[in-house]
Amino acid sequence: MVGLGTWLIPNDDAKRVCTDALNLGYRHIDTAQIYQNEEGVGNALVSSSIAREDIFITTKMWPGMYGDETFQTFSGAIEACEQSLKLLQLNEIDLYLIHNPFATNSRVELWEAMVELKKQGKVKHIGVSNYNVKHIKEIEDAQIEMPVANQIEIHPYHMIPDALEVYMNNHNILPIAYSTLAPLPNWREGSRWNSKPEAMKNDPSIPFLEVAEKYNVTVAQLLLKWSIQLGYPVLPKSVNYERLKENLDLNFTITGEDMSHLSVSNKAQSLAWQEKFDPLDVD
Ligand SMILES: NC(=O)c1ccc[n+]([C@@H]2O[C@H](COP(=O)([O-])OP(=O)(O)OC[C@H]3O[C@@H](n4cnc5c(N)ncnc54)[C@H](OP(=O)(O)O)[C@@H]3O)[C@@H](O)[C@H]2O)c1
Numbered sequence: 001m002v003g004l005g006t007w008l009i010p011n012d013d014a015k016r017v018c019t020d021a022l023n024l025g026y027r028h029i030d031t032a033q034i035y036q037n038e039e040g041v042g043n044a045l046v047s048s049s050i051a052r053e054d055i056f057i058t059t060k061m062w063p064g065m066y067g068d069e070t071f072q073t074f075s076g077a078i079e080a081c082e083q084s085l086k087l088l089q090l091n092e093i094d095l096y097l098i099h100n101p102f103a104t105n106s107r108v109e110l111w112e113a114m115v116e117l118k119k120q121g122k123v124k125h126i127g128v129s130n131y132n133v134k135h136i137k138e139i140e141d142a143q144i145e146m147p148v149a150n151q152i153e154i155h156p157y158h159m160i161p162d163a164l165e166v167y168m169n170n171h172n173i174l175p176i177a178y179s180t181l182a183p184l185p186n187w188r189e190g191s192r193w194n195s196k197p198e199a200m201k202n203d204p205s206i207p208f209l210e211v212a213e214k215y216n217v218t219v220a221q222l223l224l225k226w227s228i229q230l231g232y233p234v235l236p237k238s239v240n241y242e243r244l245k246e247n248l249d250l251n252f253t254i255t256g257e258d259m260s261h262l263s264v265s266n267k268a269q270s271l272a273w274q275e276k277f278d279p280l281d282v283d
Helices: 011-024 038-047 074-088 107-119 133-141 162-170 208-215 219-229 241-246 256-262
Strands: 028-030 056-061 093-098 123-129 149-153 174-178
Touching (some): 011 038, 011 241, 038 074, 056 074, 074 093, 074 107, 093 107, 093 149, 107 133, 133 162, 149 162, 208 219, 208 256, 219 256
Parallel strands (some): 028 056, 056 093, 093 123, 123 149, 149 174
């Protein structure tokens, strides 16, 4: 339920951070072609004494940027996976995802490549990321094998749209949460990928700190546990050893009443993908 996120971890740091995480007990690592750190993740895997079958590796194929003219093709997707396998120094990826629905005119073709990769034994499970109902329905309508997971931004300022949650539930597609820590004031501090509006940094409408203090935990632990209690695995990223440890230490239970206090806001605003741009809204 708690995997290590690696977006914004430079390739040179990835071996150290992943090694620390594995030694602390993390068994799921989330990376992506676009993060450019698969090699560092792979170096940690190779030097670890933990059995390969006890570790779960997720990586993602980048389909192209929204608004671009050219997108990834069937053969390009196969090659992207082969390159990820090489960098990760693996024979098989546990979960391979299409990173987003941006390839507006080749989404089904790319999904066919995912199915082919599974058939070839290069990946164990296939899924999508940032897909809304419309995008997954294209796969259903083409009567192809369905994704097993959809990795999406989930935190109190960006809940799963109800229709998507129902649809995924009905089709046994697991929501995996990312950017769960986005409400933290120091989230992505110092990075250009933090477009959080000032007002949200000290938003009094959700009493994160008060609720966390009740359980004697940090706000980070509260946010992660909130997601897990809703049934969504989390992927907290940290380069800091103490935080890696803290994010795994979630042995408490949030009451139903506090769970609803934290879920009151449904502003559906993507923070991970910059203001006014949410991949779930892509045509
Ligand atoms: N599929 C997608 O499109 C997509 C998009 C975004 C993210 N993801 C995946 O999900 C992962 C998590 O998302 P994210 O990286 O956006 O954000 P996140 O994990 O929710 O938050 C990371 C930020 O929180 C800080 N932090 C971590 N633990 C903390 C703690 N205990 N106390 C205080 N601060 C803490 C980190 O700083 P330090 O590192 O300095 O500790 C960093 O600034 C990514 O790394 C990536 O693997 C996927």
